[in-house]
Amino acid sequence: DAGVIQSPRHEVTEMGQEVTLRCKPISGHDYLFWYRQTMMRGLELLIYFNNNVPIDDSGMPEDRFSAKMPNASFSTLKIQPSEPRDSAVYFCASSSPSGEQYFGPGTRLTVT
Amino acid sequence: GESVGLHLPTLSVQEGDNSIINCAYSNSASDYFIWYKQESGKGPQFIIDIRSNMDKRQGQRVTVLLNKTVKHLSLQIAATQPGDSAVYFCAENVTGANNLFFGTGTRLTVIP
Numbered sequence: 001d002a003g004v005i006q007s008p009r010h011e012v013t014e015m016g017q018e019v020t021l022r023c024k025p026i027s028g029h030d031y032l033f034w035y036r037q038t039m040m041r042g043l044e045l046l047i048y049f050n051n052n053v054p055i056d057d058s059g060m061p062e063d064r065f066s067a068k069m070p071n072a073s074f075s076t077l078k079i080q081p082s083e084p085r086d087s088a089v090y091f092c093a094s095s096s097p098s099g100e101q102y103f104g105p106g107t108r109l110t111v112t
Numbered sequence: 113g114e115s116v117g118l119h120l121p122t123l124s125v126q127e128g129d130n131s132i133i134n135c136a137y138s139n140s141a142s143d144y145f146i147w148y149k150q151e152s153g154k155g156p157q158f159i160i161d162i163r164s165n166m167d168k169r170q171g172q173r174v175t176v177l178l179n180k181t182v183k184h185l186s187l188q189i190a191a192t193q194p195g196d197s198a199v200y201f202c203a204e205n206v207t208g209a210n211n212l213f214f215g216t217g218t219r220l221t222v223i224p
Contacts, residue, residue, distance in 0.1 A: 004155075033211070043156070043201065043214040056211060091155050100146055101212060103155030 004104035006092050012110045018080040021107045024073055025094030033101060034067055034077050035091040043091075049075065082111045120199065124221045131189040133218045135202035140183065142204035146212065147176060147187045151198045159187070159200075189220075197222045 005024040013019055025032045033048040047057040052069045060067070064083070069075040079086055089108050093101040125131045137145070143164035148156035162169045162176045162185075169176050175188040185202050199219050203212040 042216050045211050045213075048211055093155075100158045100161055102158065103148075106155050 004092055004094055004102055006104035006107050008107060009105060010108045012112065013082055014112055015083055016081045018078065019082045019109060021077040021090050023075045023092030023104060025075070025092070026102055027073070029094035029096050030072070031095045031097070032069060032075050033093040035093065036088045037091060038088045046077070084111045087111050120216060121218045122221065123218055124223060125192050127194060127222055127224050128191055131192045131196070131220060133187045133200050133220065135185040135215050137183050137185060137202065137204045139204060139206065139213070141206050143207050144205040145176070145178060145185050146203045148201045148203060149198045150201065150217070156201060192222050194222045194224055196220060
């Protein structure tokens with residue numbers, strides 16, 4: 001298995017632009033998680049899905065952030081409009097119901 | 113509460129020595145705990161887990177100890193190697209909640 005796949009690995013964009021981060025979970029995993037990691041706040045859970053349905057989005061910072069999971073093998077995290085304070089590494093992780101979470105390599109986002 | 117900026121605890125050990133990384137968790141209802149290792153530029157990687165019905169669990173060169181009385185978790189690494197240099201996170205979970213809560217991490221540096 002290739003593990004959790006994220007794209008792009010690096011994204012540099014200007015303030016105000018729309019950013020879309022992509023994730024392909026491990027096949028067979030029915031939980032998908034989006035995290036954000038910064039030096040200031042560490043690793044924060046943004047949202048997670050079970051069987052493609054959002055279960056807890058209380059970690060989503062504000063309305064500029066949205067996440068979707070149209071099918072079991074794909075999820076997106078969108079920021080519109082992006083701001084410099086959104087600069088961080090965004091991780092996607094997936095798991096089975098009783099298993100540990102497997103993390104992707106992350107997308108390093110820089111908003112200038 | 114939240115800190116203005118995260119100051120990761122650090123631990124430096126000589127190659128070949130044993131390392132002990134500690135973690136205090138906050139939720140007495142947590143019943144599943146995981147240690148993750150994060151190398152520079154990579155996503156967190158699962159090391160070992162333990163459920164609350166156990167006090168100790170051993171893996172290859174790693175041992176996790178759980179003290180529920182004082183809500184303390186530790187990770188012991190035997191014969192530490194340069195490849196063990198990374199940030200180590202503990203994470204806690206309540207069965208059924210599925211989301212993990214991560215600690216701030218400890219940076220382990222192995223001196224050759």
